[in-house]
Amino acid sequence: MNRIKHHIILEDLKEAKKVKIIVDGEEMEAYEGEMIAAALLANGRKQFRYTKKHHSPRGIFCGIGRCTDCIMTVNGVPNVRTCITPVEDGMVIETQKGVGEWKRGENGV
Amino acid sequence: MYKTSIAVIGGGPAGLSAAIEAAKAGAQVVLIDENSRPGGQLFKQIHKFFGSKEHKAGVRGIDIGKQLLKEAQELGIEVWLNTEVCGIEQNKLLWAVKNKTESVQLLSERIVLATGAMENSIHFPGWTLPGVMGAGAAQTFINIHRVAPGKKVLMIGSGNVGVIVSYQLLQAGCEVTAIVEASPRLGGYGVHTAKVCRAGVPFYTSHTILRALGENKVEGAVIGRLNDKWEFIPGTEKVFEVDTICIATGLTPLAELAWIAGCKFKYIPELGGFVPLHDENMETTIQGIYVAGDITGIEEASSAMEEGRLAGINAAASLGFYSSKQKEKLCNEVRERLDALRQGPFGKMRRIKKQELITSRREIRCHQQQIV
Numbered sequence: 001m002n003r004i005k006h007h008i009i010l011e012d013l014k015e016a017k018k019v020k021i022i023v024d025g026e027e028m029e030a031y032e033g034e035m036i037a038a039a040l041l042a043n044g045r046k047q048f049r050y051t052k053k054h055h056s057p058r059g060i061f062c063g064i065g066r067c068t069d070c071i072m073t074v075n076g077v078p079n080v081r082t083c084i085t086p087v088e089d090g091m092v093i094e095t096q097k098g099v100g101e102w103k104r105g106e107n108g109v
Numbered sequence: 110m111y112k113t114s115i116a117v118i119g120g121g122p123a124g125l126s127a128a129i130e131a132a133k134a135g136a137q138v139v140l141i142d143e144n145s146r147p148g149g150q151l152f153k154q155i156h157k158f159f160g161s162k163e164h165k166a167g168v169r170g171i172d173i174g175k176q177l178l179k180e181a182q183e184l185g186i187e188v189w190l191n192t193e194v195c196g197i198e199q200n201k202l203l204w205a206v207k208n209k210t211e212s213v214q215l216l217s218e219r220i221v222l223a224t225g226a227m228e229n230s231i232h233f234p235g236w237t238l239p240g241v242m243g244a245g246a247a248q249t250f251i252n253i254h255r256v257a258p259g260k261k262v263l264m265i266g267s268g269n270v271g272v273i274v275s276y277q278l279l280q281a282g283c284e285v286t287a288i289v290e291a292s293p294r295l296g297g298y299g300v301h302t303a304k305v306c307r308a309g310v311p312f313y314t315s316h317t318i319l320r321a322l323g324e325n326k327v328e329g330a331v332i333g334r335l336n337d338k339w340e341f342i343p344g345t346e347k348v349f350e351v352d353t354i355c356i357a358t359g360l361t362p363l364a365e366l367a368w369i370a371g372c373k374f375k376y377i378p379e380l381g382g383f384v385p386l387h388d389e390n391m392e393t394t395i396q397g398i399y400v401a402g403d404i405t406g407i408e409e410a411s412s413a414m415e416e417g418r419l420a421g422i423n424a425a426a427s428l429g430f431y432s433s434k435q436k437e438k439l440c441n442e443v444r445e446r447l448d449a450l451r452q453g454p455f456g457k458m459r460r461i462k463k464q465e466l467i468t469s470r471r472e473i474r475c476h477q478q479q480i481v
Contacts, residue, residue, distance in 0.1 A: 002257040004281050009155050009169070013255045038254035046239040046326045057325050059239025060258070063246030064150070065143065066227045066363070069237075083246075086145060 003042050019089035036082035036093060037063070037070050048072050048082060052098030072096045076103040113139040113187075115424050116203055116217035118194050118366060121149020122410040123402025123417035124223030125177040130421030131221075132184040134430035139215065140186055141205060143193040147181075148174040149225055150245065151410060153252040155280075156273055156301070163446055164411045171252075173410070197370040201397060219397050219424040222367055223417060226360040226381065226403035231265065234320040236356075240327025244274040244357035251281040259353030263330045264288040265318050266357030268296035274357060275305050285310045286349050289332050291317045291339065298455070319346065321354055330354050360407045370398055375469050379462045380406030386470035390423035390440065391416055394473055399424055406466065408450075408459055415447045 005013045016031035021039060030039035037060050040048065047057040048070045061069035065084035074080040074093050078100025082093075117128045120142035128140040140147070154170025165173050181188070189207065196204040203215040228243035230236065240259060244266070247258045262283050264275045267290035275285045288305065293315045295302055306312070315335045322329035334345035360381055367385040368374070373394040374383045384405050391399045399420040402413035419440060426436035451460035 002260075004251060004255045004257055007255075008280050010171075010252065010255075035254055038250060038256045041250065041254075041258065042256045048239070056237060057239050058237060059242075059326070060246060060250070061230075061242050062228060063243065063249040064227070083249075084144060 002044075019087060021087055021089075021091045021093055023093045024095055030087045032089060033086045036072070036074065036080075036085050036087055036091070038083075039087050040082070040093075047095065049096035050098070055097075071100075073100050078102060110202075110214040110216055111139070112216045113137050114217070114428055115139075115219045115221065115421075116141060116201075116215055117221040117223060117421075118142075118203075119149065119223035119225055119402070119404075120144070120147030120188065120190075121223060121225050121402060121413065122151050122173070122177070123225075123404075123413035123420075124149070124221065125181055126414040126417030127221045127223060127399070127401050127421035127424070128186050128417075129177065129180050129184060130418045131425045131430075132181075132186050134422065134425035136425045136428060136430050138186050139189060139217070140181070141189045141192050141194055141203075141215075143191065145191055147178060147188060147190065150249075151177070153245075153248045154273075154410065155252050155277060158409075158411055159298070159300075160411050160450055164415075164450060170410055173414075177414075194366060197366055197398075199371070218428060219399065220370075221391075221399045221401060221417075221420045221424055222364075222370075222385075222393075222404055223401045223413075223420070224363045224366060224404050226362050226407055228270075228356070229359045229361055230356050231318070231358050233318050235323065235327070236321060238321050238323055238327050239325070240323070240352055241321055241354045241356065244270050244355040247353065247355045248274045248277060251277060251283070257281055257283050258355075259327075259351070260284060261286050261349075261351040262353040262355055263318070263332075263349055263351045264355050264357060266290065266296070266359075267302070267312060267314075268357060268359070269298055269301060270360075271355075271357035272297040272301040272305050274355060275310060276301065276308070278355075279305075279308055279310075283353075286351050287311045287313055287332075289316045289318060290314045291335060293337075313347075316347075317341070318354070322348075327352055327354055360403065362404045362407065364404050367393065367398075367400060367404065370395055372398065372400075373470075373473055375466060377406070377462050377465060379458055380466070384466060386466055386473065388467055388470050388474070389444070391420040392423065394470065397424075397427070406459065406463060412447060412450045412459075415443050415450065418443045419447075 114137040151174035160166040372385040401416035401420040
């Protein structure tokens with residue numbers, strides 16, 4: 001685990017409510033409300049998507065929602081910026097291939 | 110459609126300060142931020158700030174953030190979070206998307222753009238590998254999300270961001286293998302640089318990164334020495350076994366909304382690239398649209414807050430909330446503090462360049478008046 005529990009300046013890490021997320025079919029533990037990217041990193045995941053043409057891996061790059069390197073498919077919606085999207089219990093997160101695919105769903109898209 | 114007197118876009122140090130000043134004057138303010146919480150990049154700045162007592166010197170960025178939020182709350186400022194502003198019409202009609210699903214319009218008499226900046230990158234073979242990231246990104250993960258990006262980090266760039274984040278990585282329990290600086294001289298403030306030095310982190314000046322190693326993620330990095338023409342000297346390669354490479358090579362203003370609005374720009378490399386022109390009151394070339402903070406030149410949170418105050422005071426004054434005498438008194442106090450921040454070898458250049466920006470703005474105004 002690479003969670004920083006104790007810190008010389010900041011208070012101890014507050015234990016938030018633990019929830020389950022499903023990442024590429026695998027169940028992982030996360031803290032409710034933390035960013036998806038943080039939860040994945042804490043679980044040792046560094047590759048978030050693969051590019052369309054060269055299938056090369058991408059991960060966290062800017063961390064503030066600008067660069068779109070960390071986008072993934074979340075609950076069937078592609079291109080979600082995981083560094084600024086909070087975790088919810090039961091969230092289904094998938095490694096995105098290329099530009100991703102919209103699943104036809106209840107929104108009718 | 111919603112209506113307000115002043116819309117502030119961006120809830121970082123500049124935007125919060127602008128909103129607070131405008132609300133203090135009595136104006137109705139809506140503060141908009143795309144993130145799920147306000148504060149911008151203040152909450153990852155766990156180091157103590159410089160300046161004088163008025164600049165909150167000696168106080169950590171994170172605590173300044175808490176103070177600003179408290180003030181904003183006490184003033185009853187309306188805050189729209191998870192809201193991305195996507196467009197500005199000429200009549201100051203904002204189009205925004207709330208919670209990624211709801212399209213909203215906000216008609217505002219005055220607009221303050223305080224959208225900040227994003228980190229620059231440098232490009233080398235392997236720079237897209239997972240594990241290569243902005244130094245600010247690493248800082249966000251260790252100080253806000255409390256997850257370490259890796260165990261061993263190579264830092265590229267010895268400016269303030271490079272040395273401050275290096276020290277904070279150490280505080281978070283990571284190892285900083287080395288700090289690499291292309292210039293023959295170190296770039297950061299002495300105080301921060303010395304702290305990293307004392308911790309035993311080696312600096313490699315006149316060196317650059319040649320490539321990142323690894324297939325699916327970073328497993329190492331190769332650096333090499335540069336000659337006095339900044340060219341790589343073959344045979345000087347050094348290999349580091351690291352799992353993270355942080356890039357701290359400056360920032361670029363996030364000025365898209367100012368472009369959309371039609372503000373006039375000037376290219377000033379020392380301020381980070383293209384920056385919207387503004388006058389002494391932070392008003393752009395479009396009447397009623399103000400800018401503050403990194404959007405109009407990369408500086409620090411301390412100066413961003415002062416610029417925000419100027420923008421907030423002036424936006425409110427232009428709507429009649431202050432007499433011109435009251436306004437001038439308040440503005441002069443802020444300007445004095447801004448000047449005090451722009452001193453010394455780092456601040457002097459910024460003061461000169463900011464003056465260039467204001468002069469260019471004045472020329473445009475004169476030109477317009479001649480046409481009329």
